Amino acid sequence: MQTLRKSIVALSIAAVFGGAQAQGAGLDLAPMPEFKPGNAAMIELGKFFFFDNRLSGDWGVSCASCHSPEKGWGDGQALSTGYPSMEYFRNAPTILNSAHQKRYLWDGRLDGSDAGTLVRDMITETHTMNMDSRLMQERLKQVPEYNALWQKWRKDDINGMRVYNVIGEFIKTIRTTNAPFDKFKQGDANALTAEQKQGYEVFKGKGGCVSCHNGPIGSDGNLHKTGVPEHPDVLKNPLRTITMLRHYATSGMPNYMNARTDVGAYAITKDKKDIGKFRTAQLRDLRYTAPYMHNGVFSTLDDVINFYDKGGGEGSVLKPLALSEVEKKSLKAFLLTLSGDPVIVKDPGQPDMQVWTAYGKN
Amino acid sequence: MKTAFRFTVAASLLALVCSAAAADKFPKLGPLPPPPIPKDNPNTPEKVALGKMLFWESRLSGDNSMPCVSCHLPALGWGDGGQISRGYPGTKHWRNSQTVLNSAYYNKLFWEGSVTSLEGQAPSAAEGAVAGNGDPSVMEMRLRFIPEYVAEFKKVFGSEWPRMNDAYRAMAAYQRTLVSDAKKVPFDRYAMGDKKALNASQLKGMALYNGKAGCIQCHNGPLASDQQFYATGVPAHPNFKSDPLGQVTYRWELYQKGVPEQYYRSGTDDHGLFYITKNPKDIGKWRVPSLRELKYTAPYMHNGMLATLDDVVEFYNQGGGAVQNKSPLIKPLGLTASEKKDLVAFIESLSMDEPLLHDDPKLPGDYQPLPAPLAAIK
Numbered sequence: 001m002q003t004l005r006k007s008i009v010a011l012s013i014a015a016v017f018g019g020a021q022a023q024g025a026g027l028d029l030a031p032m033p034e035f036k037p038g039n040a041a042m043i044e045l046g047k048f049f050f051f052d053n054r055l056s057g058d059w060g061v062s063c064a065s066c067h068s069p070e071k072g073w074g075d076g077q078a079l080s081t082g083y084p085s086m087e088y089f090r091n092a093p094t095i096l097n098s099a100h101q102k103r104y105l106w107d108g109r110l111d112g113s114d115a116g117t118l119v120r121d122m123i124t125e126t127h128t129m130n131m132d133s134r135l136m137q138e139r140l141k142q143v144p145e146y147n148a149l150w151q152k153w154r155k156d157d158i159n160g161m162r163v164y165n166v167i168g169e170f171i172k173t174i175r176t177t178n179a180p181f182d183k184f185k186q187g188d189a190n191a192l193t194a195e196q197k198q199g200y201e202v203f204k205g206k207g208g209c210v211s212c213h214n215g216p217i218g219s220d221g222n223l224h225k226t227g228v229p230e231h232p233d234v235l236k237n238p239l240r241t242i243t244m245l246r247h248y249a250t251s252g253m254p255n256y257m258n259a260r261t262d263v264g265a266y267a268i269t270k271d272k273k274d275i276g277k278f279r280t281a282q283l284r285d286l287r288y289t290a291p292y293m294h295n296g297v298f299s300t301l302d303d304v305i306n307f308y309d310k311g312g313g314e315g316s317v318l319k320p321l322a323l324s325e326v327e328k329k330s331l332k333a334f335l336l337t338l339s340g341d342p343v344i345v346k347d348p349g350q351p352d353m354q355v356w357t358a359y360g361k362n
Numbered sequence: 363m364k365t366a367f368r369f370t371v372a373a374s375l376l377a378l379v380c381s382a383a384a385a386d387k388f389p390k391l392g393p394l395p396p397p398p399i400p401k402d403n404p405n406t407p408e409k410v411a412l413g414k415m416l417f418w419e420s421r422l423s424g425d426n427s428m429p430c431v432s433c434h435l436p437a438l439g440w441g442d443g444g445q446i447s448r449g450y451p452g453t454k455h456w457r458n459s460q461t462v463l464n465s466a467y468y469n470k471l472f473w474e475g476s477v478t479s480l481e482g483q484a485p486s487a488a489e490g491a492v493a494g495n496g497d498p499s500v501m502e503m504r505l506r507f508i509p510e511y512v513a514e515f516k517k518v519f520g521s522e523w524p525r526m527n528d529a530y531r532a533m534a535a536y537q538r539t540l541v542s543d544a545k546k547v548p549f550d551r552y553a554m555g556d557k558k559a560l561n562a563s564q565l566k567g568m569a570l571y572n573g574k575a576g577c578i579q580c581h582n583g584p585l586a587s588d589q590q591f592y593a594t595g596v597p598a599h600p601n602f603k604s605d606p607l608g609q610v611t612y613r614w615e616l617y618q619k620g621v622p623e624q625y626y627r628s629g630t631d632d633h634g635l636f637y638i639t640k641n642p643k644d645i646g647k648w649r650v651p652s653l654r655e656l657k658y659t660a661p662y663m664h665n666g667m668l669a670t671l672d673d674v675v676e677f678y679n680q681g682g683g684a685v686q687n688k689s690p691l692i693k694p695l696g697l698t699a700s701e702k703k704d705l706v707a708f709i710e711s712l713s714m715d716e717p718l719l720h721d722d723p724k725l726p727g728d729y730q731p732l733p734a735p736l737a738a739i740k
Contacts, residue, residue, distance in 0.1 A: 057495045058425045059452035085426035086500070126497030130424050135453070135491045138614040142606050238507045238729035246503040257506070257523060258735035353606035 027214040028204065029283075029338070031182040035099060038169040041152035046170025048146065049163065051347040054139050055123055057130035060084040063122065063167065066092040069344050072288030073174060078296025079231060079240060082127045089234045089244035089262065091296040094289045096343065097282055099172035102221025106294035108279035109268045112221065115168030116161060123164065127243045133160060145351035176217075176284045179340040192337055199334025202327045207308070208318075209331075218283030218338060223265045225276045227313030230261055231295035262295060276315055287339035301332050389583035391571075391712075392553045393544035394654075397466035403481060405535045409518045413536025415511075415723045416529050421504045422488055424495035427451055430487065430533065433459040436719045439658030440540065445666030446601060446608070453492040454607040456599075456615055456632060458666040461659045463718060464652055466538040467585045473664040474634045475591065475649040480534035488530075492611050502526040510726030542654050546714040560711055567708025570701055575678070577653075577705075579691050586653035586712060591635045593646035594692050595683025598631035599665040632665065646685040657713035671706045 037043060049055060053062040061083060066075045073094040075081065080092035090106050098104070101112035110118050123129045123136065140146050140158045150158045176182075183191035192200065203209045212220050234240045241260075248256035251267045265274040278294045286292070291299040298304045305328050307313065311320035323331070399405050416422060420429040428450055433442045440461045442448060447459035457473055465471060471483040488494040488501070505511045505524035515524035518532065544550035549568075551559035560568065571577045580588050601608025616626045619637045635647040648664050662668045668677055677683070679702060681694035697705065 054452070057452065057491065058427070058450060060425060083425065085421075085424075126424070126500045130495060130497065132491035132495070132614075134618050135610070135614045138610045138617065141613070142610050235731060238731055241732060242500065242503045242507055242729065245506075246500050249503065250499045257732075260732070260735055353610070355604055355606050356609055 027210045029181065029185075029210065029214060029218055030216040031185040032097075032176055032179065032284075033100065033216050035175060037173050039153050041149065042166045042169040043173055045146065045149040045153070046166040046168070047345065048149070048348050048351075049140070049167050050170055052350050054350070054353075055129060055131055055136055056083065057132070058084060061129060063119075063129075063171075064347065066128070067095045067171075069346075072096065072285060072290075073343070074289055076290075078291045078299070079233060082243065083130045086127045086243055087237060087239035088127055089231075089240045089247070090294050091291070093281075094285065095171045096174055096285050096289070097176055097217045098168075099175060100215075100217045101219070101282070103279050106278050107265045107268055108221075108223050109265075115172055116165035119167045119171070120161065120164040127246070133163075137163065139353070142353035142356070143351050144354050174343055174345070176338070176340040177343065179284070180337040181334075182340075184337070193333070195330045196334045196337050198327075199330035199332070202323065202331045203334055206327065207321055207323065207331055209308070212280045213283050219280040221280065223274065223277040223279055225264075225315055225317055226278075226308075227276065227316035228278070228293045228295065228307070229297055229313050231297045234262065234295065235260060264294070283335060283338050285339045285343075287336055288342060301335060302328070305331055388578045389588075391549065391578070391582065391586055392584050393547070393550040394464070394467065394542060394584045397464075397538050397541055399538060400479065400481070403531045403534060405538055406518070408514070409532050409535045410539055411723075412511075412514045412518050413532035413534070414720070415514075415725055416533050417536055418723055418725060421508075422494065422496055422501050422529065424450065424497070428494045428496075430484075430494075433487075433493070434462050436717075439463065439655060439660070439717065441659055443660075445661055446599060447493075449492045449611070450495045453495075454601065454605065454611055455492050456601070456608065456611045457664050458661070460651070461655060462537050462540055463655045463659070464541050464585065466541055467652070468587075468649075469589055470649055473648055473651075474638055475589070476638050480537050481530055484530040484533045485526075492614070498526040502529070504729070505529065507729040507732065508726045509730050540718065540720075542714055543718070546716065547654075548711040548715070549708075552711070561707070563704045563707045564711045565708075566701070567704035567706070567711075570697070570705045571708055574701070575675075575695050575697060575705055576691065576693075577678075580650045580689075581653050587650040589649060591644065591647040591649055592689040592691070593634075593648075593685050593687040594678075595646065595685035595688055596648075596663045596665065596677070597667050597683055599667060602630045602632070634664065643687055646687050653709055653712050655713045655718070657710050658717045671709055672702070675702050675705050675709075 050063045053059045053065070055062060066080050066082070067073045068075060073096050075092040078091060080088040080090065082088040093106060098115055098118070103112050104110040104115075104118045110121065120133070123131045124133055137159060140163065146158060154162070180191045180196070212222070212224055214220055234244060244262065245256055245259060248259055248263070248267050253259070253263070253267045253270060261276075263275050265277040266272065281293070286301060290301075291297070292301070292304050298307060305323070308318065309321045309323045309328065312318040417430045417434075420426045420432075422429060433447050434440045435442060440463050442459040445458060447455035447457060449455035460473065465480060465483075469478060471477050471480065472486070477483045477486060485498065486493070488496050489498055502525060505515070505526075511524050515521055515528060519525070519528040521528065542550070544554065548559045548564070580590065580592060582588055599608070602612050612629070612632070613626055616629065616637065621637050621640065625633070633645045635644040635649075636642065638644075656662070656671060660670060662671070662674050668674045675697070678692065679695045679697045682688060682692040
């Protein structure tokens with residue numbers, strides 16, 4: 001509610017002043033908020049499930065295959081590979097700071113307050129894990145350690161949507177920690193160098209970044225069109241075009257067989273104003289999450305800054321920034337202060353399935 | 363009332379078996395007529411050729427590993443030769459992979475008769491999580507990126523782009539061509555007038571089939587199946603007790619079929635028709651399979667628990683197994699060793715001299731980028 005009020009204030013300010021710089025007025029980045037992790041037993045179990053490849057149809061992938069702790073909780077590739085025999089048409093986004101997203105997925109189609117539904121989508125979608133929920137449930141029940149861990153938070157069987165919520169509770173704990181920017185905001189003036197502080201000024205001022213990249217994770221959570229170029233491999237590699245058009249078809253998008261570009265939020269809203277709109281990406285932990293953008297088309301932060309310096313790409317709503325080389329360099333230095341320590345979680349291993357001798361006893 | 367009626371009928375049937383006229387009370391075995399073709403899916407040579415390609419097409423499965431032919435191999439009697447079908451990677455199936463030979467004649471498919479047409483069977487196999495695990499929307503989209511299929515579907519179905527629904531129709535049309543050729547079946551040649559087509563042992567076996575052994579009571583008509591449901595007490599497959607993956611699939615099947623919880627929690631055997639009707643009187647009942655082409659389709663029964671035809675004949679000779687709802691038609695037969703041999707010899711005469719084999723079709727090549735759109739989305 002408070003956030004909403006703030007945005008309304010910001011919007012009215014933007015309306016009064018107009019122009020890229022003025023749009024940022026009153027908006028700022030914020031330190032990572034306090035976070036109260038959910039039920040500890042759920043989180044522990046969710047960690048096991050996150051790394052368990054038996055949650056995919058043919059055991060080919062686990063959540064961690066595309067959201068690897070060693071790769072910034074993404075997969076390090078421009079475009080995600082997805083389920084065996086498929087190839088996806090978008091980048092596997094980091095799951096870092098899922099607890100603080102307003103919307104999930106690059107086209108913002110899921111609500112950020114419900115991590116369980118995000119997990120369900122990824123596990124059951126054919127291009128990611130291609131898993132039948134009910135079969136997944138029975139597989140998990142076949143593992144005695146999982147039944148025991150489940151009993152620590154609920155006195156019933158491993159079941160349905162709750163498996164997804166359990167994983168959701170785990171991914172919400174994957175958060176940026178110890179970022180220099182946060183220390184700076186909390187009063188340690190020496191946490192940023194002079195160059196980084198200069199970059200912060202560019203961020204809020206001439207660069208206008210803050211008008212969309214604001215709040216604790218550096219995202220307004222809204223949909224914007226900036227004209228990021230298409231990744232050429234999506235059309236060149238038919239496997240990727242297949243998953244793209246199939247996504248459009250199952251979203252009920254009209255005329256999907258004639259689509260040759262990533263239409264972003266339009267596939268969901270069917271409002272032509274939303275063609276090419278994507279959710280504002282967070283700016284946290286960029287140090288670990290290259291390549292960038294919804295299709296990974298930029299491999300470095302320099303590429304990203306140069307892109308915005310030109311005012312974005314085709315159809316962009318942004319204006320050129322005319323940043324000097326020094327300003328660009330300081331901006332990049334600042335952006336990296338939003339990254340914290342690497343968040344590493346060790347794969348807890350995969351306890352075996354065992355024979356049931358009587359119900360629930362194996 | 364119903365039970366009493368059934369019992370009376372059964373009892374009178376049993377009485378009839380003992381008389382020489384028994385066989386006359388049941389539809390006779392005989393050569394198969396041409397298979398019934400549904401009016402809404404006529405067979406054409408082009409559709410059959412397309413269906414054959416699709417039957418072999420691995421891209422019609424979740425991860426490109428499970429075309430129809432992976433569990434229905436021509437060289438293994440169009441089954442997979444194992445007790446329990448191999449199932450999708452990461453799973454084990456729970457039933458035997460049935461032959462698709464002569465499936466054209468069934469009005470109920472699958473061991474528990476749960477679907478009524480080949481058009482309805484194909485999606486269950488291609489999309490089922492322990493079979494093909496293919497999402498129809500992605501399988502359909504894959505077909506649209508293979509120009510040869512786009513052209514073939516347009517020719518056969520007149521559609522601009524391949525549709526999964528039509529793919530299933532083409533597969534069904536192809537399977538309607540996988541039928542016994544009466545000229546190659548000794549019994550059929552005999553029935554059509556070639557009295558030398560069966561030898562003395564087979565003729566004795568035929569008399570047992572129609573008389574003392576009582577096979578004709580259920581295995582009747584040209585298909586050698588009345589397509590009704592009976593419990594005979596085939597032993598349970600050990601997977602349900604001893605194999606974790608077998609148990610996973612078993613409970614998954616029960617859970618999704620909405621079977622009462624007690625069975626889900628404590629079951630150790632596959633109850634067949636009961637899972638469809640939820641009527642306890644149907645526990646252990648299975649649709650009678652055809653006895654054609656058995657020479658090529660071992661092992662036998664819904665769970666492949668009987669390895670040879672000798673085992674099957676011995677199973678019935680002993681009056682089947684222990685099971686509730688057992689059909690009163692199943693009684694110890696008192697067959698001698700030579701009678702059993704004769705019966706097997708006759709049953710084998712319902713198979714073709716040579717197995718029906720099909721070579722692998724030439725499949726289209728790789729996915730291709732789509733042509734430029736007629737009207738781009740802007």
